[in-house]
Each structure stands twice: as C-alpha cells, then as structure tokens.
Amino acid sequence: MTLYKSLQGKPIRVLEKIADSLNQLNEKVDVLIELQKHSRGGIVNESVTDVLDVMTLLSLPDHLRKTAITLCNLGQATAEEIAEQTKRARAVESGYLNQLVLMGYLKKERRGRKAYFYVEKGDPGEK
Amino acid sequence: MMGKIIAFHSYKGGTGKTLLSINLAATYARKGKNVCLLDLDFRAPSLQARFKANGNGYWLNDYLNGVCEIEKVLIDLSHLSSGNGKFLVGLANPSTEAIREMSAKDRKWEMRALGRLLSLRNSLLNDMHLDYLIFDTSPGLQYSSINAIVAADVAIVVTSLDTSDIRGTQRMTSELYDLFEKKTGIVVNKVLADMLSSTAGKENFSEHFHNTHNLPVLDTIPCFCDVLRAGGTCVFAEEKPEHAFAKTVERIAQKIEKI
Numbered sequence: 001m002t003l004y005k006s007l008q009g010k011p012i013r014v015l016e017k018i019a020d021s022l023n024q025l026n027e028k029v030d031v032l033i034e035l036q037k038h039s040r041g042g043i044v045n046e047s048v049t050d051v052l053d054v055m056t057l058l059s060l061p062d063h064l065r066k067t068a069i070t071l072c073n074l075g076q077a078t079a080e081e082i083a084e085q086t087k088r089a090r091a092v093e094s095g096y097l098n099q100l101v102l103m104g105y106l107k108k109e110r111r112g113r114k115a116y117f118y119v120e121k122g123d124p125g126e127k
Numbered sequence: 128m129m130g131k132i133i134a135f136h137s138y139k140g141g142t143g144k145t146l147l148s149i150n151l152a153a154t155y156a157r158k159g160k161n162v163c164l165l166d167l168d169f170r171a172p173s174l175q176a177r178f179k180a181n182g183n184g185y186w187l188n189d190y191l192n193g194v195c196e197i198e199k200v201l202i203d204l205s206h207l208s209s210g211n212g213k214f215l216v217g218l219a220n221p222s223t224e225a226i227r228e229m230s231a232k233d234r235k236w237e238m239r240a241l242g243r244l245l246s247l248r249n250s251l252l253n254d255m256h257l258d259y260l261i262f263d264t265s266p267g268l269q270y271s272s273i274n275a276i277v278a279a280d281v282a283i284v285v286t287s288l289d290t291s292d293i294r295g296t297q298r299m300t301s302e303l304y305d306l307f308e309k310k311t312g313i314v315v316n317k318v319l320a321d322m323l324s325s326t327a328g329k330e331n332f333s334e335h336f337h338n339t340h341n342l343p344v345l346d347t348i349p350c351f352c353d354v355l356r357a358g359g360t361c362v363f364a365e366e367k368p369e370h371a372f373a374k375t376v377e378r379i380a381q382k383i384e385k386i
C-alpha cells in the first residue's frame with residue numbers, strides 16, 4: 001500500500017521503466033548466452049580473442065554469420081557499411097558486431113566519431 | 128560486367144572436379160574470355176601434372192603463406208588456347224613435404240588464408256580484369272575447400288550416382304552451401320549412357336534426380352570412354368570441341384551464367 005502511494009498515481013511511467021530495464025537485461029542475457037556457447041572456459045573478457053575461421057563461421061547462429069562473413073569480405077567496416085550490404089538496420093548490425101567483439105572474434109577501433117570493426121589489421125596474409 | 132568466381136567441389140574424391148574445371152576454363156578461354164584456374168587441392172595437387180608445368184618458383188602455397196603476391200604464382204598458358212583470351216593457372220606444390228606442411232596449418236593460418244582468397248576478387252577480377260576465376264578444391268569438408276567456397280560466387284558440386292556420394296552432397300547442401308548462402312549447382316557425373324536413354328533422355332533424368340534427392344541439378348554427364356581413355360592428357364574443350372563431352376561442358380558454362 002505504501003509502495004502504491006509512493007507511485008503518486010503514475011503507475012504507467014513506472015511500468016515503462018520496468019519494461020525498459022527488462023529489455024536491457026534481455027539484451028545482456030542474449031550476449032551472455034552467445035558468450036557461453038562459444039567462449040572457451042566461459043571467461044568473459046574482451047581481450048580474449050578467438051579465431052574467426054570458416055569452421056567457426058559455420059558454428060555461429062545465422063544472424064551473426066551473415067554479419068561476420070560480410071565483414072570478412074570488406075576487411076574492415078562500420079556498422080553502417082555492413083548494414084548496406086546485409087540490408088538490415090544499422091542499429092541491428094551494430095548490436096551483432098559488438099556481440100562478435102565480445103565473443104572475441106572481432107576487434108573494434110574508434111576513429112573520430114566512427115567505430116570500425118575488423119578481423120585482423122592490415123593484410124590478412126601478413127605474419 | 129564483373130568477373131565471376133566458380134568453385135568446383137564434391138563430397139567424395141574422383142568425381143571429376145579437376146576434369147570439369149580444366150574443361151570449363153578451356154571453354155571460356157576458347158570463347159575469348161580471360162580465365163584463371165587455381166589448384167586449391169593441396170592434399171593431392173594435380174594441375175602441374177595435367178599441364179606438364181613445373182611452377183615458376185612460387186606456388187599457391189606461397190601466396191596463401193603470405194610469402195608472395197598472386198602474380199608471381201600464375202603461369203600464362205594462353206598459347207595452349209585457340210581463343211584470344213588469357214589462360215592463367217596457379218599450381219599447388221605437389222611435393223610430399225609441402226602437402227605435409229599444408230595439412231598441419233592451424234585455425235589462425237586458415238583464417239588468414241581465407242582473407243588471401245577473398246582478396247583475389249580485387250587483384251584478379253578488378254585489377255587484372257579477368258572474367259572467370261575457377262577454384263579446383265579438395266573433396267569433403269576440408270578447410271581449404273570451405274575457404275574456397277566462401278570466397279566463390281558459385282559452387283559447382285560434382286557427384287556420382289553412388290549413394291554415399293549423393294547423401295554427402297545433400298548434407299553439404301543443407302549444412303554448408305545454404306549456411307553460406309551460396310548459389311549452388313549440382314553436376315551428376317559418370318551416369319551410364321543407357322540410364323539416360325531408358326528414362327527418355329537427360330531432361331527426364333535430371334528432373335527425376337532433382338525430385339528424389341531435392342538437389343538443384345545443373346546437368347548430367349554420361350560416362351565417356353574417350354574421356355577415360357585419354358587419361359587426362361586431352362583437354363576436350365580445346366582439342367575436340369565437337370566431342371559430346373566438350374558440348375556438355377559448354378552447356379554447363381551457359382547454365383552457370385543463369386544460376
């Protein structure tokens with residue numbers, strides 16, 4: 001009853017807040033699920049890098065595979081450039097790319113206002 | 128028009144990938160197209176024997192190792208073609224030592240090799256203006272073959288009528304080519320001539336095969352004694368263009384454009 005009073009008759013705003021928080025939580029859980037599926041030993045660490053070879057590409061869920069292959073083809077790209085190729089929304093690609101970074105397959109670098117993603121810097125054949 | 132990358136693949140060995148890739152390349156070259164054929168079967172290289180070429184100091188192995196650029200590897204065999212187009216080949220190193228070394232590569236190397244294969248689109252199709260780049264690969268689910276498929280525009284899968292071969296081809300279609308969203312065409316090779324005539328011709332056979340196995344059949348090739356007899360020493364598409372086998376390859380070339 002006291003809780004209800006403290007809402008001061010604005011339950012809708014509170015519900016919206018709860019929904020927002022749940023959505024954020026959902027996204028985080030998605031990332032964690034992917035991480036657990038793919039990371040070795042389950043260590044959540046951005047500096048742990050895994051190798052994005054073709055067998056790994058095959059094991060990725062469809063939506064992430066599409067993003068990853070597009071990036072392999074482009075070498076390095078922004079979320080916008082990936083979105084142009086995949087015909088999906090920029091925000092969606094941005095989410096997938098960051099997920100792949102968290103999984104240790106991609107690297108991300110900020111240059112000015114833009115964030116660039118890449119598998120390996122420079123010539124892929126260089127040792 | 129932008130050039131095209133075609134990868135020949137199969138589930139089992141000995142289905143006719145190399146024979147078909149050589150003859151497809153020769154067909155394009157005869158028509159005046161600029162073609163490059165690469166031997167990506169590092170476990171059992173064969174183009175150096177077919178073309179009696181010894182390499183020019185650099186192999187495709189070196190290119191993938193990042194030791195040299197692709198231009199160093201390519202051998203110009205345009206003089207073997209009656210067409211006006213360029214006919215280039217890149218060879219895999221057939222020495223036992225090189226094969227052993229290639230089979231011991233780790234995942235990181237394979238990832239870089241994929242990058243090197245992907246960048247061929249730029250160096251060969253864009254910069255050198257080649258019309259077709261053809262990959263001849265190892266059978267089965269090899270790193271080198273999957274890398275080639277990922278880098279290609281079209282995958283041509285050659286299968287025999289052997290049940291295990293067909294099953295494997297079906298599995299690769301649903302678990303490999305589809306996952307990479309690759310345009311795929313199946314070529315059924317070594318079909319007995321009487322099977323094609325008794326089922327009222329090739330069209331019926333292809334349709335029947337397509338319906339029973341749910342695979343996109345590009346064409347069917349009967350067993351040709353002449354081809355077997357030549358033992359890989361004759362490029363029919365160049366030397367005997369009127370032969371039924373050469374005609375079949377020509378038809379496959381046309382169908383690839385429509386995939």
